Amino acid sequence: MILALILLLAVLLLVAGFEMFLVLGLPALAYKEAFYGRLPDAAVVQKIVGGIDHSTLLAIPFFIFAANLMGSGQIARQLVGVVTALVGHSRGGIGHVVVGGSMAFGAVSGSAPATVAAMGRMVYPEMRKAGYSEKFSLGLLVSSAETALLIPPSITLIVYGWITGTSISQLFAAGLGVGLVLGVAFAIFVEIQARRDNVSHSDRLPWGARLRAIWNAKWALGMPVIILGGIYSGVITPTEAAAVSVVYAILVETLVFRSLNWGALVKITEDSAINTSIIFVLLAMGGLISFFVTLAQVPTAILGLLDSADAGRIAFLIAVNICFFIAGMFIDPNSTLLVLVPPLYPVAQSFGIDPVHFGMLVTFNVCLGMITPPFGLDIFVASSTLGKPVADIIRGVWPFVLVNVIVLLLITYIPQISLFVPRLIYG
Amino acid sequence: MKFLTLLRTIERSLLVALFLAMVVLYTGSVVTREIGGTFASRFAWVEEAVRMMNLFLVFLALGLALERGKHVGITNLRERLPAGAIRAVCKLIDLCGLFFGLYLAWLAFSLVQFVLKSGQASPTLGVPMGYIYLAPVVGFLLLALRYGLSLFGIIDRFNAQEQAE
Amino acid sequence: QEYVAKIGHLESPAQSRNVTLEKVAELVKERTDGEVEFQIFPQGQLGNQRQMNEGVQLGTIEGTVAPAAFLGGFNPAVSIMDIPYLLPEDDAKAQELRDGPFGQALLDTFSDKGMFAVTLWPNGKKQFTSNKPLDTLADFADQKFRVMDSSILIEQFNALGASAIALPFGELYTSLQTGVVDGEENPLDTIMNMKFYEVQEYLVVSDHGAMEDVVLFNPMWWDSLPAEYQEVITTAFHEVIPELTAHKAAAVEEALETIEAAGTNVRVAGEEERAALREATFGPASEAYVAKAGDTGKALLSTYEEAYEALH
Ligand code: NA
Numbered sequence: 001m002i003l004a005l006i007l008l009l010a011v012l013l014l015v016a017g018f019e020m021f022l023v024l025g026l027p028a029l030a031y032k033e034a035f036y037g038r039l040p041d042a043a044v045v046q047k048i049v050g051g052i053d054h055s056t057l058l059a060i061p062f063f064i065f066a067a068n069l070m071g072s073g074q075i076a077r078q079l080v081g082v083v084t085a086l087v088g089h090s091r092g093g094i095g096h097v098v099v100g101g102s103m104a105f106g107a108v109s110g111s112a113p114a115t116v117a118a119m120g121r122m123v124y125p126e127m128r129k130a131g132y133s134e135k136f137s138l139g140l141l142v143s144s145a146e147t148a149l150l151i152p153p154s155i156t157l158i159v160y161g162w163i164t165g166t167s168i169s170q171l172f173a174a175g176l177g178v179g180l181v182l183g184v185a186f187a188i189f190v191e192i193q194a195r196r197d198n199v200s201h202s203d204r205l206p207w208g209a210r211l212r213a214i215w216n217a218k219w220a221l222g223m224p225v226i227i228l229g230g231i232y233s234g235v236i237t238p239t240e241a242a243a244v245s246v247v248y249a250i251l252v253e254t255l256v257f258r259s260l261n262w263g264a265l266v267k268i269t270e271d272s273a274i275n276t277s278i279i280f281v282l283l284a285m286g287g288l289i290s291f292f293v294t295l296a297q298v299p300t301a302i303l304g305l306l307d308s309a310d311a312g313r314i315a316f317l318i319a320v321n322i323c324f325f326i327a328g329m330f331i332d333p334n335s336t337l338l339v340l341v342p343p344l345y346p347v348a349q350s351f352g353i354d355p356v357h358f359g360m361l362v363t364f365n366v367c368l369g370m371i372t373p374p375f376g377l378d379i380f381v382a383s384s385t386l387g388k389p390v391a392d393i394i395r396g397v398w399p400f401v402l403v404n405v406i407v408l409l410l411i412t413y414i415p416q417i418s419l420f421v422p423r424l425i426y427g
Numbered sequence: 428m429k430f431l432t433l434l435r436t437i438e439r440s441l442l443v444a445l446f447l448a449m450v451v452l453y454t455g456s457v458v459t460r461e462i463g464g465t466f467a468s469r470f471a472w473v474e475e476a477v478r479m480m481n482l483f484l485v486f487l488a489l490g491l492a493l494e495r496g497k498h499v500g501i502t503n504l505r506e507r508l509p510a511g512a513i514r515a516v517c518k519l520i521d522l523c524g525l526f527f528g529l530y531l532a533w534l535a536f537s538l539v540q541f542v543l544k545s546g547q548a549s550p551t552l553g554v555p556m557g558y559i560y561l562a563p564v565v566g567f568l569l570l571a572l573r574y575g576l577s578l579f580g581i582i583d584r585f586n587a588q589e590q591a592e
Numbered sequence: 593q594e595y596v597a598k599i600g601h602l603e604s605p606a607q608s609r610n611v612t613l614e615k616v617a618e619l620v621k622e623r624t625d626g627e628v629e630f631q632i633f634p635q636g637q638l639g640n641q642r643q644m645n646e647g648v649q650l651g652t653i654e655g656t657v658a659p660a661a662f663l664g665g666f667n668p669a670v671s672i673m674d675i676p677y678l679l680p681e682d683d684a685k686a687q688e689l690r691d692g693p694f695g696q697a698l699l700d701t702f703s704d705k706g707m708f709a710v711t712l713w714p715n716g717k718k719q720f721t722s723n724k725p726l727d728t729l730a731d732f733a734d735q736k737f738r739v740m741d742s743s744i745l746i747e748q749f750n751a752l753g754a755s756a757i758a759l760p761f762g763e764l765y766t767s768l769q770t771g772v773v774d775g776e777e778n779p780l781d782t783i784m785n786m787k788f789y790e791v792q793e794y795l796v797v798s799d800h801g802a803m804e805d806v807v808l809f810n811p812m813w814w815d816s817l818p819a820e821y822q823e824v825i826t827t828a829f830h831e832v833i834p835e836l837t838a839h840k841a842a843a844v845e846e847a848l849e850t851i852e853a854a855g856t857n858v859r860v861a862g863e864e865e866r867a868a869l870r871e872a873t874f875g876p877a878s879e880a881y882v883a884k885a886g887d888t889g890k891a892l893l894s895t896y897e898e899a900y901e902a903l904h
């Protein structure tokens with residue numbers, strides 16, 4: 001009863017347009033008073049800070065900063081120019097660039113929010129210019145970033161591997177396969193939408209012109225070279241790559257392009273700090289909520305329900321999807337895994353579900369949670385970095401949620417999609 | 428308001444200094460690792476320092492973000508209400524936000540005292556850990572201040588976004 | 593039930609610490625007629641170790657089983673456990689040390705830190721792994737090792753001429769894979785669980801670092817218990833130690849087999865090599881310890897030396 005009132009309170013705050021951190025924070029405070037009155041009040045602040053005191057989250061502020069620098073200066077424009085010269089003649093054009101770019105960026109950053117921030121600043125204006133609708137452009141940006149958690153390296157897969165003792169190499173191989181499948185699904189959607197929106201596309205350029213475009217963008221191309229090269233050659237970690245890309249962007253924009261002066265740098269730094277704050281305050285409230293979900297042992301209760309219903313394998317998989325879908329609405333990805341995987345994994349094993357397959361399922365569900373309204377971290381990142389209202393982004397995201405659900409069903413019921421690449425590599 | 432202008436200058440300067448320092452430190456630690464040897468070991472504290480600085484960055488920017496209408500929320504349903512009702516809802520939000528900010532700042536302050544008394548220090552730098560909870564103290568106070576100013580009509584945070592862009 | 597304790601820790605459900613904790617929970621429940629219940633939250637569900645330690649002080653949670661290596665910020669004296677080769681090789685002798693004046697003195701250092709320390713739990717020993725050969729002590733020079741946040745462990749690597757690099761645990765697998773760092777140190781079952789052997793070519797079984805757990809409770813909660821229940825809990829934590837050691841030994845055995853089968857080059861360091869390693873690292877690490885833990889540390893170190901001498 002009290003719980004229902006608290007949930008009602010959350011819905012009311014949401015509809016009334018309270019800041020999202022209040023929508024999460026106020027009901028959490030009410031819940032604490034109602035159910036954990038004896039818990040010291042200061043614990044609330046401890047959990048709020050705990051929600052963001054992770055080293056692995058540091059990639060987000062740095063990549064937001066780098067993206068704002070590139071977007072305000074020349075680097076982003078030149079990078080898009082190169083890709084347009086190479087694939088601008090295809091019908092989907094810039095739409096495919098978003099998918100491919102997010103996969104490449106996700107491959108290195110391992111962070112979906114960072115991917116949204118970085119890609120958004122670079123390609124959103126170009127998508128609109130090419131004729132894609134606002135709705136579709138926003139939806140595509142937010143959803144493509146999901147691939148960051150699937151395509152290796154991925155902290156999410158490492159966390160899963162640690163909890164369940166599954167081989168991380170195999171998970172990475174499987175994540176690559178599933179990430180590609182998702183990318184292809186988005187590319188097909190882009191192709192269809194490009195026809196519908198009648199998106200403009202340029203003429204096919206001769207190779208001479210293409211090479212010239214690449215040469216002209218040599219300084220801008222240094223950015224992906226440094227990030228990708230630096231990580232895969234073992235010089236830097238993904239988080240460090242984020243910081244290094246900030247330094248590179250500042251140096252190139254000031255020394256080579258002369259498009260950045262001290263005043264502009266200060267303004268961009270300040271804006272990036274504010275963007276960071278907007279996202280992290282939500283993660284902070286998520287830290288508080290996931291603490292209460294853990295204490296209440298919600299997943300165990302759900303499993304109890306399943307057990308009493310004498311559910312089979314199919315019902316279990318559906319229940320897994322629903323659990324993650326709901327949890328993903330409120331809680332950040334890594335906490336979701338920590339709370340849900342330990343109770344669910346043994347059940348998955350008892351149904352004979354392959355650990356790698358289950359890992360893909362779980363990770364895909366976590367991805368989906370980041371783009372499903374009303375609480376989807378990636379939605380908020382896009383809202384904050386592009387300055388678009390959350391409601392507009394949500395409208396754009398729905399069709400992609402549908403695409404995701406279709407892919408999710410395929411992954412759930414055809415284990416071969418997840419296991420194909422690992423078997424190819426490891427036999 | 429002279430005080431507000433001064434406060435904003437301080438907030439902005441701190442944010443910029445913190446963020447740039449984080450970038451320099453993190454990049455610097457890559458360089459020291461490339462140099463290698465026991466020299467690299469001397470910079471093992473950078474990771475911890477940058478993580479703490481990020482906490483302060485996040486909380487220090489809360490108030491400015493609110494003042495500029497940047498915090499995310501789903502406002503399109505509210506906007507369909509009649510003008511009088513919108514005003515009332517906005518005041519209610521300001522009021523709740525004010526209390527939320529003050530309450531959490533107060534809780535955070537008690538945590539600062541508790542942790543300082545317990546003597547906890549950060550593992551590599553040896554900084555008293557109570558100080559990290561100063562970040563939410565200051566941050567939630569700055570947030571509460573902006574809610575309060577908006578409640579009494581001194582700043583207009585609901586239309587700030589349109590003005591800015 | 594009258595008394596409920598939420599107990600958090602970092603390991604996964606199948607690991608020795610969790611299995612033994614479940615066992616303790618069972619014993620305590622049985623012997624207090626269900627009046628005392630332990631709710632166990634594995635895998636850092638209640639936060640990272642720093643947050644759990646703080647939570648125990650604050651009363652957010654009632655207990656935690658914390659590796660000594662994560663307690664240095666709360667109680668510098670406990671960092672004595674970071675000194676390489678502190679405990680004798682022989683399990684029985686090591687337990688004698690824990691049960692004797694040294695162990696008690698160590699537990700006592702928690703009393704003014706807002707935590708009640710019930711006992712020490714052995715949780716295995718650390719080994720070195722790397723992608724570069726570790727055939728001799730000289731091979732450590734100029735290799736990059738990931739190190740936990742601890743000035744003493746940093747000195748341990750410095751003493752070998754290696755770089756100590758601070759990296760988050762979550763980023764370690766990828767960093768070993770790409771070569772950001774060459775190696776790391778962890779107990780064998782962690783090396784297996786985190787799959788580090790998938791991305792490491794060499795492993796030296798050196799048993800150089802004790803992974804001691806400290807069982808900690810919130811003092812207010814502890815004091816609220818009737819004396820007989822306190823007795824029941826303390827006894828339960830002590831009597832399972834042989835079981836814990838056996839479970840750990842089996843896990844380590846299995847880990848070693850898995851790691852060897854995966855093609856990682858495993859080498860067991862001989863007595864001479866271990867002595868040389870101790871010789872090289874013990875001094876500098878102890879100095880770093882005393883610099884950090886001050887007079888309390890100095891006193892504890894001499895208590896240790898006396899107790900250690902008495903064993904031989
Ligand atoms: Na990735």
Ligand code: NA
Nearest residue numbers: 329369372375
């Ligand atoms: Na969601």
